[in-house]
Amino acid sequence: MTQTLTKPVPADERVAKRNPLQKLLARPEVGALVGAIVLFVFFASVSQTFIQPNAFATVLYGSSTIGIMAVGVSLLMIGGEFDLSTGVAVISSALTASLFSWYFSTNVWVGVLLALLVSLSIGFINGWILIKTKLPSFIVTLATFLMLTGLNLGLTRLIGGSVSSPSISNMDGFDSARAIFASSVNIGGVEVNNTVFIWILMVALASWVLLRTKVGNWIFAAGGDANAARAVGVPVTRTKIGLFMAVGLCGWILGMHNLFAFDAVQSGEGVGNEFLYIIAAVIGGCLLTGGYGSAVGGAIGAFIFGMANKGIVYAQWNPDWFKFFLGLMLLLATIVNLIVKRRAELSK
Amino acid sequence: MNANQINQQQLLRNEKDPLTHTPVHLLSLDQVGKHYGNIVALTDVTMAVDNGRVTCVLGDNGAGKSTLIKIIAGLHRHDEGTLTVMGAERKFDSPRDALDVGIATVYQDLAVVPLMPIWRNFFLGSELTVGFGPFKRMDVQTMKDITKKELADMGIDLRDVEQPVGQLSGGERQCVAIARAVHFGAKVLILDEPTAALGVKQSGVVLRYILQARDRGLGVVFITHNPHHAFPVGDRFLLLKRGRSIGYYEKKDITLEELTAQMAGGAELTELAHELEALGGHGDVVKEVQAEVAGTSSQRLA
Numbered sequence: 111m112t113q114t115l116t117k118p119v120p121a122d123e124r125v126a127k128r129n130p131l132q133k134l135l136a137r138p139e140v141g142a143l144v145g146a147i148v149l150f151v152f153f154a155s156v157s158q159t160f161i162q163p164n165a166f167a168t169v170l171y172g173s174s175t176i177g178i179m180a181v182g183v184s185l186l187m188i189g190g191e192f193d194l195s196t197g198v199a200v201i202s203s204a205l206t207a208s209l210f211s212w213y214f215s216t217n218v219w220v221g222v223l224l225a226l227l228v229s230l231s232i233g234f235i236n237g238w239i240l241i242k243t244k245l246p247s248f249i250v251t252l253a254t255f256l257m258l259t260g261l262n263l264g265l266t267r268l269i270g271g272s273v274s275s276p277s278i279s280n281m282d283g284f285d286s287a288r289a290i291f292a293s294s295v296n297i298g299g300v301e302v303n304n305t306v307f308i309w310i311l312m313v314a315l316a317s318w319v320l321l322r323t324k325v326g327n328w329i330f331a332a333g334g335d336a337n338a339a340r341a342v343g344v345p346v347t348r349t350k351i352g353l354f355m356a357v358g359l360c361g362w363i364l365g366m367h368n369l370f371a372f373d374a375v376q377s378g379e380g381v382g383n384e385f386l387y388i389i390a391a392v393i394g395g396c397l398l399t400g401g402y403g404s405a406v407g408g409a410i411g412a413f414i415f416g417m418a419n420k421g422i423v424y425a426q427w428n429p430d431w432f433k434f435f436l437g438l439m440l441l442l443a444t445i446v447n448l449i450v451k452r453r454a455e456l457s458k
Numbered sequence: 459m460n461a462n463q464i465n466q467q468q469l470l471r472n473e474k475d476p477l478t479h480t481p482v483h484l485l486s487l488d489q490v491g492k493h494y495g496n497i498v499a500l501t502d503v504t505m506a507v508d509n510g511r512v513t514c515v516l517g518d519n520g521a522g523k524s525t526l527i528k529i530i531a532g533l534h535r536h537d538e539g540t541l542t543v544m545g546a547e548r549k550f551d552s553p554r555d556a557l558d559v560g561i562a563t564v565y566q567d568l569a570v571v572p573l574m575p576i577w578r579n580f581f582l583g584s585e586l587t588v589g590f591g592p593f594k595r596m597d598v599q600t601m602k603d604i605t606k607k608e609l610a611d612m613g614i615d616l617r618d619v620e621q622p623v624g625q626l627s628g629g630e631r632q633c634v635a636i637a638r639a640v641h642f643g644a645k646v647l648i649l650d651e652p653t654a655a656l657g658v659k660q661s662g663v664v665l666r667y668i669l670q671a672r673d674r675g676l677g678v679v680f681i682t683h684n685p686h687h688a689f690p691v692g693d694r695f696l697l698l699k700r701g702r703s704i705g706y707y708e709k710k711d712i713t714l715e716e717l718t719a720q721m722a723g724g725a726e727l728t729e730l731a732h733e734l735e736a737l738g739g740h741g742d743v744v745k746e747v748q749a750e751v752a753g754t755s756s757q758r759l760a
Contacts, residue, residue: 322595324585327574331582334571341531341565342638343554343583401573 138395139407141446145393145439146414153421160424163300170302173416174309175364177409179383180390181312182353182360184408185320187391189353190333190400191247193236195254196361197383202258203229203365204375205266208275211283218283226362232258233358237351259381266377279373291363292370305367309409312360316405329353333400389436390415393443402447414439482545484508484677485530485561485646491538492525499525501538503703505696507646507677512668514688515681516721517698523681526698527648530679531563532556543646557583560645564635566654572624576616577605579623580638604641612637612667629660636667640674647671648679653687665691685721689714697721 153160160166179196186193203225211221232254240250263273270276278284294301320326328349331339340346369375392398393414394407418436422429485507492500500522507513517523528534529541532550540547543559550556553563570579577598586597586604605619614633623631632652639647649668653661668691672678682688688695695712697705697720705720 318595322598324587324596327578327582327585327596330574330578331571334573338565338571339582341533341553341563343557345554397573401571 138402138404138447139410140395141443142394142407142410142414145443146410146417149414149417149421153417153425157421157424157426160421163298165420165424167300167302167306169416169420170306170413171416172420173413174303174305175367176386176390176415177309177412178305178312178364178367179357179360179387180394180408180412181309181316181405182357183387184391184394184396184403184405185316185329186353186357187388187396187398188320188333188400188403189329189350190336191240191350191353192251192388192398193247193354193357194251194384195232195236195258196357196387197380197385198255198258198262199229199232199358199361199380200365200368200383201262201375201377201380202232203362204369205262205275205377207366208278208369208375209266209269211281212276212278213269215281218278218281218287222283222287222366225365226359229358229362229365230355231358232361233355234351237354240354241347241350255384262377262380273377275375275377277373278369284370284373287366288370290370291366305364308363309412312363313405313409320405325349325352330401333397333402335401386415389440392447393439395443395447397447398444411443483542484544485679486542487530487539488542489539490526490529490536490541492529492534492536498701500529500536500701503539503696503698505703505706506694507679509645509677510672510675511693512672512678512680512691513694513696514692515679515696515698516683516685516688516717518683518721520700521698522701523683523698524650525701527563527650527679527681530556530561530646530648532561557642560643561648562639562642562644562646563648564632564639564650564652566632566651570623570631570635573622575620576609576623576626576634577602577619580605580608580619580634580641584642608637608641609634612640612670627660628656629663632656632664633667636664636671640671640676644676646677646679648681650681651683652680653682653684661687683721685714685717689717 160169179200183193183196206228207218207221207225209221210216210224211218214220236247236251236254239245240247243250266275267273290304292304294303295307296302320329328339328344328346331342331344332346332349336346368379390411391403391408392411394403394409394411396403396407415436418439419432422432422435483506487503487505490500490503491498503522503526505513505515515523515526525534529536529550532553532555535549535551541550542548543561548555548559556563571582574582581596581601581604586601587594588597589595602619606616609616609619612633614630614637623634626634632649636647636649636652652664652668656664665687668678668680672691680688680692693709695705695707695709695717696703697707697717707717
């Protein structure tokens with residue numbers, strides 16, 4: 111059998127050429143990591159406050175509110191789709207919990223669970239329409255984005271009679287829900303918000319799923335080449351719908367944080383945030399075309415965002431510059447990703 | 459699924475039973491047809507696949523080859539006729555159904571996901587797992603080892619199973635897909651134009667793998683438009699044209715020359731020559747080429 115060898119070259123000879131540094135450079139999140147380190151050193155050198163524990167906890171908190179969503183959005187992007195409705199879906203979730211428990215005077219937790227159901231349903235509907243119509247996710251989720259924006263405003267005014275949801279701080283279950291979604295833990299005199307831990311936990315879980323379970327394999331395949339994946343028996347439909355629902359789950363967590371960090375939600379909020387999550391994922395090395403990326407990358411992308419957002423304040427600069435900086439980061443990251451993909455498909 | 463397996467084993471035993479007058483084919487199609495709306499894509503196709511035999515499906519572009527594999531591979535359901543796997547009639551609803559009865563398809567262009575590492579591609583859709591419940595995870599090391607070993611057995615020299623499949627050559631990628639199908643216990647291996655995009659040397663490599671798969675006892679369905687690739691490896695030849703079967707031969711009943719002539723349609727070539735002549739082209743060149751092709755074919759046979 112083995113005499114049909116094309117070229118009997120010893121395999122080891124060429125493996126040796128790939129040294130550890132090259133191996134590291136081939137990872138999707140490496141560009142973002144380098145960017146994050148440069149940015150950290152930069153802000154640490156221009157601002158004394160930036161590296162103080164309290165300030166850094168604030169940076170982490172800011173990162174986590176982007177990062178929690180970036181986890182789901184990264185996975186979805188690796189799976190070959192993206193979601194423009196995430197920003198307002200977060201608010202929809204918060205409004206559902208708030209308005210339902212307020213209107214029916216139930217325990218807040220009833221609203222929280224209903225919000226989970228609504229968030230997962232939004233994800234399911236996005237995915238289902240996408241699969242059934244074969245329309246690009248841009249169109250499908252843009253439609254969802256617009257509809258949810260309208261629903262948020264319309265239903266809030268209809269039920270609560272105002273542009274913001276009524277305060278629910280004196281209702282049953284509010285304190286216990288706040289303790290979970292929006293309190294902080296004191297670590298060595300530094301207040302670290304719960305969302306930071308939730309974020310880290312979710313990144314770890316998503317990385318594990320992506321790299322070590324068969325669902326992860328399916329996500330890469332569904333994004334890399336859905337037809338090839340389907341042909342070898344990967345349930346592409348279920349994988350994609352599941353990913354949209356995972357984004358819904360992330361939106362629910364962030365929505366609950368937004369609700370319980372205060373006690374009311376502005377119904378017009380969230381518009382534009384979807385881009386921040388996508389930017390975090392792209393800076394973190396996820397390809398817009400799918401099939402490549404990592405959950406850790408998305409987290410680093412969110413961290414870069416958090417550092418830049420708060421660092422500019424600590425350095426006492428005019429925050430007007432922030433958006434310019436964000437755009438530049440995005441452009442650089444996308445170019446790095448492009449080079450990575452070209453190299454990966456070198457001989458195609 | 460279990461019931462099916464038992465059933466299949468019984469049928470296999472029947473096959474070896476000398477008293478059975480109708481031997482059971484591994485896979486057989488009887489007057490199968492398929493239409494998309496009012497477009498008839500395939501009609502009245504009959505063919506059989508046996509263990510350790512290669513059935514070649516030949517036809518030009520638009521002859522219905524793709525429709526035929528899509529039916530066998532479970533991507534489309536046939537509308538007419540019967541598809542029988544080891545004696546049991548089947549209608550597949552998804553590629554998974556076809557895979558479950560041992561029919562694996564290797565597509566020319568969508569055999570693998572280019573950005574994914576070789577080992578992930580190798581086990582895609584059939585990942586090995588360890589652990590239970592929420593701790594169920596992929597057995598990465600075993601999968602890498604098996605991938606390396608299976609590809610080495612096929613004679614593919616690998617640098618690193620972690621490298622993306624996109625970095626492999628076209629022939630190597632086909633071979634990864636074939637090795638994968640063989641490893642997962644495929645009984646029927648469908649190869650969709652595996653040599654179409656390859657050079658002469660790479661094609662030769664792929665043809666050798668087809669024979670290796672055959673020698674391992676698989677039934678191979680080899681789809682191609684090149685009679686020179688089909689004839690040396692095939693045992694049966696099904697010729698398709700415009701969605702119809704225009705011939706179904708055992709190897710002993712046909713020569714490469716006849717196969718080529720049937721494929722190209724000798725009459726059509728002459729017609730083409732006239733047409734080109736009428737358009738002011740060099741019709742005589744076509745005739746020359748035709749004569750040359752016939753000449754080389756007979757040389758090869760001798």
